[in-house]
Amino acid sequence: MKADNTSPFRMARRAAQMNPSVIREILKLTEQPGVISFAGGLPAPETFPVEAMREACARVLRDAPQAALQYAASEGYAPLREWVAADLGRHGLRVDADQVLVTTGSQQGLDLVAKVLIDAGSTVLVEAPTYLGALQAFAPMEPRLVGVAGDGEGPRIDAMAAAARAADARFFYLLPNFQNPTGRSMGEARRAELVAQAEAIGLPLLEDNPYGELWFDDPPPTGLAARNPDGVIYLGSFSKVLAPGLRLGYVVAPRAIAGKLLQAKQAADLHTPGFNQRVVHEVIRDGFLDRHVPTIRARYKAQRDAMLAALDRHMPPGVRWNKPAGGMFLWVELPAALDATRLLPRAVERGVAFVPGAPFFAEGPQANTLRLSYVTANAAQIETGIAALGAVVRVALEDVA
Amino acid sequence: MKADNTSPFRMARRAAQMNPSVIREILKLTEQPGVISFAGGLPAPETFPVEAMREACARVLRDAPQAALQYAASEGYAPLREWVAADLGRHGLRVDADQVLVTTGSQQGLDLVAKVLIDAGSTVLVEAPTYLGALQAFAPMEPRLVGVAGDGEGPRIDAMAAAARAADARFFYLLPNFQNPTGRSMGEARRAELVAQAEAIGLPLLEDNPYGELWFDDPPPTGLAARNPDGVIYLGSFSKVLAPGLRLGYVVAPRAIAGKLLQAKQAADLHTPGFNQRVVHEVIRDGFLDRHVPTIRARYKAQRDAMLAALDRHMPPGVRWNKPAGGMFLWVELPAALDATRLLPRAVERGVAFVPGAPFFAEGPQANTLRLSYVTANAAQIETGIAALGAVVRVALEDVA
Numbered sequence A, B: 001m002k003a004d005n006t007s008p009f010r011m012a013r014r015a016a017q018m019n020p021s022v023i024r025e026i027l028k029l030t031e032q033p034g035v036i037s038f039a040g041g042l043p044a045p046e047t048f049p050v051e052a053m054r055e056a057c058a059r060v061l062r063d064a065p066q067a068a069l070q071y072a073a074s075e076g077y078a079p080l081r082e083w084v085a086a087d088l089g090r091h092g093l094r095v096d097a098d099q100v101l102v103t104t105g106s107q108q109g110l111d112l113v114a115k116v117l118i119d120a121g122s123t124v125l126v127e128a129p130t131y132l133g134a135l136q137a138f139a140p141m142e143p144r145l146v147g148v149a150g151d152g153e154g155p156r157i158d159a160m161a162a163a164a165r166a167a168d169a170r171f172f173y174l175l176p177n178f179q180n181p182t183g184r185s186m187g188e189a190r191r192a193e194l195v196a197q198a199e200a201i202g203l204p205l206l207e208d209n210p211y212g213e214l215w216f217d218d219p220p221p222t223g224l225a226a227r228n229p230d231g232v233i234y235l236g237s238f239s240k241v242l243a244p245g246l247r248l249g250y251v252v253a254p255r256a257i258a259g260k261l262l263q264a265k266q267a268a269d270l271h272t273p274g275f276n277q278r279v280v281h282e283v284i285r286d287g288f289l290d291r292h293v294p295t296i297r298a299r300y301k302a303q304r305d306a307m308l309a310a311l312d313r314h315m316p317p318g319v320r321w322n323k324p325a326g327g328m329f330l331w332v333e334l335p336a337a338l339d340a341t342r343l344l345p346r347a348v349e350r351g352v353a354f355v356p357g358a359p360f361f362a363e364g365p366q367a368n369t370l371r372l373s374y375v376t377a378n379a380a381q382i383e384t385g386i387a388a389l390g391a392v393v394r395v396a397l398e399d400v401a
Helices: A013-017 A024-028 A051-063 A065-069 A078-090 A107-117 A131-139 A157-166 A189-199 A254-271 A274-284 A288-314 A340-349 A380-400 B013-017 B020-028 B049-061 B065-069 B078-090 B106-119 B133-141 B155-168 B187-199 B255-269 B274-284 B289-315 B340-349 B379-400
Strands: A100-103 A123-127 A144-148 A171-174 A203-208 A232-237 A249-252 A329-333 A371-375 B098-101 B125-128 B145-150 B171-174 B205-208 B232-237 B249-252 B329-333 B367-374
Touching: A013 A131, A013 B106, A013 B255, A051 A065, A051 A123, A051 A274, A051 B065, A065 A274, A065 A288, A065 B049, A065 B098, A078 A100, A078 A232, A078 A249, A078 A274, A100 A107, A100 A254, A107 A203, A107 A232, A107 A249, A107 A254, A107 B013, A107 B255, A123 A157, A123 A340, A131 B255, A144 B379, A157 A189, A157 A329, A171 A371, A189 A340, A232 A371, A254 B106, A254 B133, A274 A288, A274 B274, A288 A329, A288 A371, A288 A380, A340 A371, B049 B065, B049 B274, B065 B078, B065 B274, B078 B274, B098 B255, B106 B205, B106 B249, B106 B255, B125 B133, B125 B155, B125 B289, B145 B155, B187 B232, B274 B289, B289 B379, B340 B367, B340 B379
Parallel strands: A123 A144, A123 A171, A171 A203, A203 A232, B125 B145, B125 B171, B171 B205, B205 B232
Antiparallel strands: A100 A249, A232 A249, A329 A371, B098 B249, B232 B249, B329 B367
16 A cells, blocks of 8 residues: 555555544544533543652652663563562462563553454454454454444353354453443453353453452452463553553463563563653552552542433433443443434534444444543533533434434 | 463464564673673663753643643654654754654654554565664564665665665665664765665665764764655654653654554554653753753763773774764674674673674674674773673684684
8 A cells, every 4th residue: 555646655454454543533522622521531630649659750760760761671660560460469360470561551462462462364352342442452463353242241151152153263352340431340250151161162361451440339350360360361550540641551461472472562662661660669569559549439439420310310211321330431322213423513512522332343333322431520510511411312312203 | 373282372473573682681691790791772871861850750740740640642742742843853854743753762663663564575674784673673564674785884775776676675774873783874975875766766764863862073964854754754762862761752754654653653552651751841841952962972982982992902803893983882893703692601701791793684694793882881891891802702713713
């Protein structure tokens, strides 16, 4: 593919699979002043531990400035890897620190896994719907993406098995806890059955867990990797419990492929900024997250409740939504006659934004769905924004009636 | 490819192209206490601007903490992009800030370019020898790498043209200034001829310039992108003028492919840490580098001189080396009968380390070459280390005599 008629550059075939993020384009639309946005997946900035960061930066630059600013090991900063291994152990996933690979956000974990596991034409199973950024990370390696249908408890086991049988899938990517975009969480029975069935049919799993700590009433059941460490790659992140602007995540992989992920990491960016790794380790080393994360949970739970109450008040009959037990998002199903993508400009006109559900589907998009984030806007904005959204939906329903 | 007999994971074909870095393995060997290392490409940590970093971190966390810690644009922090565009303009490369894509080190620029431009089997031209990290970044996209022979002035134009004619090359990757690993720099005539010839035959160039500011007596001639902006992708870095642990680089591409690079960037890690971008911008915004970089130049020049003098004193006849006009490395050719890889363990036994030249060749490695870095060890260590290396070479020459 020629870049254009006058350029000497020709693009690789995979470049055709790269596309601007729909969400990114929507975010531009919604960044107009006066628009209340439920669109972005932006953690509430009030939760960022600015004072702890300030102290940690000062300490790192006082105690180990040269090491923090020098090239460093591709695997990551050893004390941080030890912290992660210990923390995962508390959640039932027993790993050695040398299995933890620090990444530039967990998004990079998706890129590395895609490079190491996906050939052009390989089948990869994803939830229907799933995290848009994962679809984007996988796409350049040219997989055939197959969506696995689910219900409120997560992907259906029979759908997974059928999809895996129909094609020799490289892995099944899933977010068991407070999924993006739906906010749904897999129950204990579904997890146990899914992991057992995947192991039985030899289907590797890729478990993405950015939201697991953001539970509102009870911690979620044990994760997937903890149930079968040899068959699951695990992705973790500090973006939702500390701050996303540090770009700090990690991948834990079975030893059989950890070495290749490390080589891919080294080729991709040599290493994740050592300064960031040391600062985050300095912030969290003494149990900071045990004190800090409960404050995020309380805030997000209150905002979820505000949004649920506002939806109850303002949505016309026929609109359905779930009640997430944690995380940042809830999922709305409009009456089948409505197309959320076509509603969006009208919503923005009335001062409220969301993300249509369609882009989150690898195939067979459900046009009548949309994602709402309840963590960025405050309770008053949630009330105002949902009232406006309810009005938009009412008008649209009248139009199609 | 099965990961192993018991694992359900199967690797992508490209994973076979990923290998542990030879340099990385050597660095482990040379990290023994008491070994003077000329092996790593580590900037002198004494040059890291710790005090400026401390102040910049404090200011960013005082003035814009929430923005610095939040998700940010994939393109990078606008004021930093504007700074880069202005700085490149001072060097003759006129670009708009919106053509600057901030990357997680310039290594990531190599990864993004590889993804966007290399199909499996595509021919890519590289200098013989060239930067090992580029070979690693390109390898997963499965190119056919062709080394272009050169001389002390850089790649030979006839060799480039012949290689480009023999295969429809996607691009020619080169480091015109104080190249890694050789330290050589292209002169004005060679640059002008190379860019004109590449444009004539429709061969895109990928110009990597991490060392350009580290000149000792005179600035290098105008770069390649400045001579033909539509036919050259340019990679820059803050690693050698500030500190590598921040992982901050940038890519400037013709508009025809800049959009695809941005999409690849977004899929790879969403964005480079915003905190790091703001801190670096805070450090450099008021002309800091104009005062700081001359101190690095003076230090490295003195250390180059110390190494040249020590080589003169301690190397037996038949050993040749160049006199780099900038950068971090010089290149040694041993008598043809010697193999630098086989010399390395004996050198480490005597307390000195280097990197054999062979891994820097995409094809046809010259076994009798080696790379020496003069920037990490101090003058006294350089004298001791080169004396030890000279002794090792003498003994080896006696062995083959």
